[in-house]
Amino acid sequence: MITVYHPDIFKDLPGIEAFFTEANRTLVNTHGTVSGLNLGYNTQAEKEEVDRNFEHLFHEIDWEPSHMVLASQVHGSSCKVVNEPGTVDGTDGIITKNEDLALGIRVADCAAILIADPVNRIIGAFHAGWKGAAGGIIPAGMETMTREGGDPDSFYVYISPCISCRNFEVGEEVAEQFPEKFVVKGTYPKPHVDLKGFLISQLNDGGVDLSRIQASDECTLESKRYYSYRRERDRAGRMLAMIKLT
Numbered sequence: 001m002i003t004v005y006h007p008d009i010f011k012d013l014p015g016i017e018a019f020f021t022e023a024n025r026t027l028v029n030t031h032g033t034v035s036g037l038n039l040g041y042n043t044q045a046e047k048e049e050v051d052r053n054f055e056h057l058f059h060e061i062d063w064e065p066s067h068m069v070l071a072s073q074v075h076g077s078s079c080k081v082v083n084e085p086g087t088v089d090g091t092d093g094i095i096t097k098n099e100d101l102a103l104g105i106r107v108a109d110c111a112a113i114l115i116a117d118p119v120n121r122i123i124g125a126f127h128a129g130w131k132g133a134a135g136g137i138i139p140a141g142m143e144t145m146t147r148e149g150g151d152p153d154s155f156y157v158y159i160s161p162c163i164s165c166r167n168f169e170v171g172e173e174v175a176e177q178f179p180e181k182f183v184v185k186g187t188y189p190k191p192h193v194d195l196k197g198f199l200i201s202q203l204n205d206g207g208v209d210l211s212r213i214q215a216s217d218e219c220t221l222e223s224k225r226y227y228s229y230r231r232e233r234d235r236a237g238r239m240l241a242m243i244k245l246t
Contacts, residue, residue, distance in 0.1 A: 040238025152207030
């Protein structure tokens with residue numbers, strides 16, 4: 001048995017299923033190159049090890065792996081509408097109205113954002129580290145979903161565990177790319193950025209009421225329930241956020 005979190009924000013929505021994995025270090029693949037449920041092919045683990053982790057995950061949750069769509073993330077703001085399974089190169093946002101597809105984003109300190117519009121039957125999955133957030137991945141994703149028939153008044157959003165403001169130390173060159181209200185200066189030796197607060201603000205500015213946004217308050221760097229690139233560097237695995245229409 002592995003630990004997978006199903007966001008509360010989606011539980012009462014018709015036709016929406018979603019989850020976010022934890023590291024599960026002591027429950028699966030305990031002696032792997034990267035212990036636990038590592039779902040990142042861009043890690044030290046061999047492809048076969050990650051393949052086995054995916055097989056274990058989909059067996060546990062009873063989803064069909066052949067319907068999976070994964071973004072090949074590049075820390076940008078490109079969003080693509082997808083209509084078939086596979087890996088989508090060069091994008092950090094994937095969107096579909098296709099019931100046969102499950103959209104996936106992988107993270108290890110960055111935020112995974114899942115958006116569902118149960119009224120207009122469209123979903124999106126987005127990857128936001130500081131580059132993607134500052135570059136506008138969320139406004140771009142919402143604009144694409146709206147263009148495809150979605151309505152922000154019907155959007156429900158989950159933001160995964162990610163690095164917290166108290167641990168997100170950055171250089172001045174990064175801090176200056178965010179509005180001052182989301183940058184903490186003077187408290188720490190270097191600036192800190194409130195990534196999660198910035199993403200919530202962008203969603204709200206785009207028309208999503210705060211009551212329809214669930215943001216995890218957990219910090220990936222502080223909790224070993226999650227992989228953290230800042231804490232583990234090249235030894236870090238990746239968690240998976242996934243959403244589908246049913």
